[in-house]
Amino acid sequence: MHPPLPAAAKTPGTPRKKAAVAGPRPVSVRRTGPKQSLKPTERSALDTLQAVIVASLEDDKAENVVTLDLAGKAAFCDRMVVATGMADRQITAMAEHLEKKLHEAGIKRVQIEGASGSDWVLIDAGDIIVHLFKLESRTLYGLEKMWGSDLDQAEESVTTV
Numbered sequence: 001m002h003p004p005l006p007a008a009a010k011t012p013g014t015p016r017k018k019a020a021v022a023g024p025r026p027v028s029v030r031r032t033g034p035k036q037s038l039k040p041t042e043r044s045a046l047d048t049l050q051a052v053i054v055a056s057l058e059d060d061k062a063e064n065v066v067t068l069d070l071a072g073k074a075a076f077c078d079r080m081v082v083a084t085g086m087a088d089r090q091i092t093a094m095a096e097h098l099e100k101k102l103h104e105a106g107i108k109r110v111q112i113e114g115a116s117g118s119d120w121v122l123i124d125a126g127d128i129i130v131h132l133f134k135l136e137s138r139t140l141y142g143l144e145k146m147w148g149s150d151l152d153q154a155e156e157s158v159t160t161v
Contacts, residue, residue: 046127049105050079053130056101057083060094062132068147077129080147084138088118091132095121098130 050067057065062083071078085091095115102110102125111124119137123130131143 046078049102049107049125049128050081052101052105053081053098053125053128056098057081057094057130057132060085060090060097062094064138066144068144070147073147077124078127079129080143081128081130082133082138082143083130084133084135086135088134091121091134092116094132095123098123 054065054067062085065081065083068080068082069078070080074080083094085094092115095112099110099112107125109126113122113124115121119134120141121132123132133141
């Protein structure tokens with residue numbers, strides 16, 4: 001068992017929030033046995049979860065499904081999936097079907113916000129966040145621009161100036 005992190009003990013909230021505030025464990029604390037890399041296993045599980053999400057959205061006729069890799073960019077998730085639905089009913093159905101498929105895949109605590117007939121539904125599947133938009137809202141918020149590769153190029157040009 002890992003020793004508790006000092007920042008986590010002072011932070012109110014759930015264990016997940018405490019872990020996010022505390023940040024990553026030091027390398028010496030994280031590895032207690034022989035040196036093993038957990039990244040390939042974690043990536044394959046994340047890839048499998050992403051495949052379930054994308055397949056569910058495509059089955060429900062979502063348009064312009066985009067996946068963004070946020071590993072190292074954001075503390076709240078490793079990947080983000082953004083998709084467009086044409087009507088409120090379609091977006092609500094996509095969210096309900098996705099929740100069912102995630103439950104079947106072993107994700108028991110799926111949080112859904114805005115599923116009661118809004119232009120934007122957010123689905124928190126843990127390491128992957130899913131945004132379902134109507135076309136106008138997707139254009140307005142521009143999450144792909146905010147988190148996509150365009151942002152990386154803008155940051156590089158600012159730091160090299």
